[in-house]
Each structure stands twice: as C-alpha cells, then as structure tokens.
Amino acid sequence: MNTPRDVLTPAALAMLQVIADSGSFAAAARASNMVPSALTYRVRQIEEALDVLLFDRSSRQAQLTAAGMELLREGNSLLEEIDAIANRVKRVATGWEPQFTIAVDSIIDRTTIMELCEQFFQMNPPTRLKLRAETLSGTLEALTSGQADLAIGVVMDSNTKTGLQREHLGTVDFAFAVAPHHPLATAAEPLSDKVIRQYRAVAIADSVKQGASMSIGLLTGQDVFTVADMSAKLEAQVRGLGAGFLPTCLANPCIDSGKLVVRKVERALQQVQSSYAWRQSSKAMQGRALQWWLDQLQAPVTRAALLGVRRQRHL
Structure with missing residues (x-):
C-alpha cells in the first residue's frame, strides 16, 4: 500500500488543485490531457494513503471536503517552499553559506548587532542567519565546538586552541559600581576585599558546557547572585541586589543618571581584551556571509559600537 510520502508529490498536489479549480473530474482530465479513469485512480490512491475523502462525490461537481481543503492549503505552502529551496540552492552555488551562525557575547551591544543583521538582510542573501547568546568562555566554546561560524566578544589567551583566526575588537574597562542605597555606596574608600566580601556579588553564569568556566572579580567565600547575562547583571546592581x-x-548611562555609584577599590581595575574569531581558512575558502561580516568588523566605528561606544557617525 502506498504511504503519504509516496503519493503526495508536487505533481499530485498540482493535479488536485486543477480538479478543485475545474469543478469536475471530467473537466480536470481534459485540462490535464488525461483520461478520466486515470485521474480518478490517482485521486483514490491519494485518498487511500491518507485514509480520508478529499472530494465529495455525491453530486456532479467535484467539491472539496474539509480534509481536501486543508490538504490544498498546506500543499500550496509546500510547493512555495520547494520553489524557495530551489532558489536558495541556486544562490548557495554562488558561494553563500546555507546557514551562518554567530555567537554573540553578552557584553556586545545588541542594537549594533541588529543593525548589522539588518544590513546583511538588505542584500537578500540565500544564507539563513542565526544568533547565539553566549557568555564568557561559552562564546569561544560555541566556535571551537563547531556550533558557530563567527564569535564576537571572545576573551582569548595564549592557551586558546589553534586553528582559529582572531582580530582585536577593543579593550573593555570595568568599574566597581553599586546602587546609591547599597551599603558600599557610603563605605570608606578605597574599598578593601575584606569589606567587599561582606556583601553579595552579582555574577554572570558562564555559558560554557565543557571545560573550566570563567569569572571576573569574584572573591573567595563571597555570597553570589548569578544571573544570565550582562543586562541582567546591570539591572540587579541598579536594584541594589548586589555589587560588582x-x-x-554598559554602565555609564546609569552612572551618569545617578542610578549607580562608582567606588574606588584597593585591587587593580579590571580590563578585558575583547576579540572576534573564526575558524582558520584561506580567503578563497571562506563563504560570502563570513567575508561580509569580517569586512564590516574591520571598521573601527563598528568595533567601537559593538562595545557600546556610540559616535557621531552611525553604522
């Protein structure tokens, strides 16, 4: 017995549409240059495979049943998707990747990323774009594990795996900040580790799945409130739920508006070298989507904007 996969071919769906448009099997057979018995037999094959009636045969007119109308609705969508796939395949043959995945660290400015995505889509490429939200070591892991084609906002050191290419994105400066109503807002400066350790820290959960996770500025024995990303950490500290x-x-707008207070600390100020990275290959072997993104990241104004530094000139 035929299965639905055997009978639901593009040609069969087109034939059912002709019957529905013609209003009768005889008229559809003439329009399709078929004998009526052959057309009727093909329709019965489809109905048997689906175990439904597609047409009401109680009158001379071939009227669709509810099941038949649903099949044609979905069938038309399927035919449109087949056409779309064929067009994408043709365009992929020109060098575009079928899908391009970017791991975006939570420190990266989301507005800038979306502006770049908007520019990318304006080219109407055949590439499907996917963004992964990652944090700390997880951003690099997404790239090294093959789950991403490009990682933006990674922190890399001399022990980082070979086989990757990277470029410097910028230096990220950190400030120790608390809400004005937090006890550390009025404590004597510079704040020592001993004093800071008495209060809860707000930390971001490293999205790394395997290997050692990374942390910035945490003290041994300190109570920790762990959140999902940098935006959540900022909000938690503005609410006075912790310090860090x-x-x-990212923090400057809240500092300027008085929602956060910067405090001097005894330890050295934190700085992180942020980069973007991709798997090593010759330029000739790079897909056109990767080439486009790397070209955009060469612009100093784009790099600055990705780290939240907005200038007069826009992307």
Missing part, C-alpha cells in the same frame, strides 16, 4: 564590576560602556 561592570563594563563602563
């Missing part, structure tokens, strides 16, 4: 280091590019 924040990237100045």
Whole structure:
C-alpha cells in the first residue's frame, strides 16, 4: 500500500488543485490531457494513503471536503517552499553559506548587532542567519565546538586552541559600581576585599558546557547572585541586589543618571581584551556571509559600537 510520502508529490498536489479549480473530474482530465479513469485512480490512491475523502462525490461537481481543503492549503505552502529551496540552492552555488551562525557575547551591544543583521538582510542573501547568546568562555566554546561560524566578544589567551583566526575588537574597562542605597555606596574608600566580601556579588553564569568556566572579580567565600547575562547583571546592581564590576560602556548611562555609584577599590581595575574569531581558512575558502561580516568588523566605528561606544557617525 502506498504511504503519504509516496503519493503526495508536487505533481499530485498540482493535479488536485486543477480538479478543485475545474469543478469536475471530467473537466480536470481534459485540462490535464488525461483520461478520466486515470485521474480518478490517482485521486483514490491519494485518498487511500491518507485514509480520508478529499472530494465529495455525491453530486456532479467535484467539491472539496474539509480534509481536501486543508490538504490544498498546506500543499500550496509546500510547493512555495520547494520553489524557495530551489532558489536558495541556486544562490548557495554562488558561494553563500546555507546557514551562518554567530555567537554573540553578552557584553556586545545588541542594537549594533541588529543593525548589522539588518544590513546583511538588505542584500537578500540565500544564507539563513542565526544568533547565539553566549557568555564568557561559552562564546569561544560555541566556535571551537563547531556550533558557530563567527564569535564576537571572545576573551582569548595564549592557551586558546589553534586553528582559529582572531582580530582585536577593543579593550573593555570595568568599574566597581553599586546602587546609591547599597551599603558600599557610603563605605570608606578605597574599598578593601575584606569589606567587599561582606556583601553579595552579582555574577554572570558562564555559558560554557565543557571545560573550566570563567569569572571576573569574584572573591573567595563571597555570597553570589548569578544571573544570565550582562543586562541582567546591570539591572540587579541598579536594584541594589548586589555589587560588582561592570563594563563602563554598559554602565555609564546609569552612572551618569545617578542610578549607580562608582567606588574606588584597593585591587587593580579590571580590563578585558575583547576579540572576534573564526575558524582558520584561506580567503578563497571562506563563504560570502563570513567575508561580509569580517569586512564590516574591520571598521573601527563598528568595533567601537559593538562595545557600546556610540559616535557621531552611525553604522
């Protein structure tokens, strides 16, 4: 017995549409240059495979049943998707990747990323774009594990795996900040580790799945409130739920408005070298989506904007 996969071919769906448009099997057979018995037999094959009636045969007119109308609705969508796939395949043959995945660290400015995505889609490429939200070591892991084609906002050191290419994105400065009503807002400066340890820290959960996770500015024995990303960390500290280091590019608006207070600490100020990275290959072997993104990231104004530094000139 035929299965639905055997009978639901593009040609069969087109034939059912002709019957529905013609209003009768005889008229559809003439329009399709078929004998009526052959057309009727093909329709019965489809109905048997689906175990439904597609047409009401109680009158001379071939009227669709509810099941038949649903099949044609979904069938038309399927035919449109087949056409779309064929067009994408043709365009992928020109060098575009079928899908391009970017791991975006939580320190990266989301507005800038979306502006870049908007520019990318304006080219109407055949590439499907996917963004992954990652944090700390998880951003690099997404790239090294093959789950991403490009990682933006990674922190890399000399022990980082080979086989990757990277470029410097910028230096991220951190400031120790608390809400005005937090006890550390009025404590004597510079704040010692002993004093800071008495109060809860707000930390971001490293999204790394395997290997050692990374942390910035945490003290041994300190109570920790762990949140999902940098935006949540900022909000938690504005609410006074804890203290900790924040990237100045993200915290400055809250500092300027008085929602956060910067406090001097005894330990050295935090700085992180942020990069973007991709798997090593010759330029000739790079897909056109990767080439486009790397070209955009070459612009100093784009790099600055990705780290939350907005200038007069826009992307």
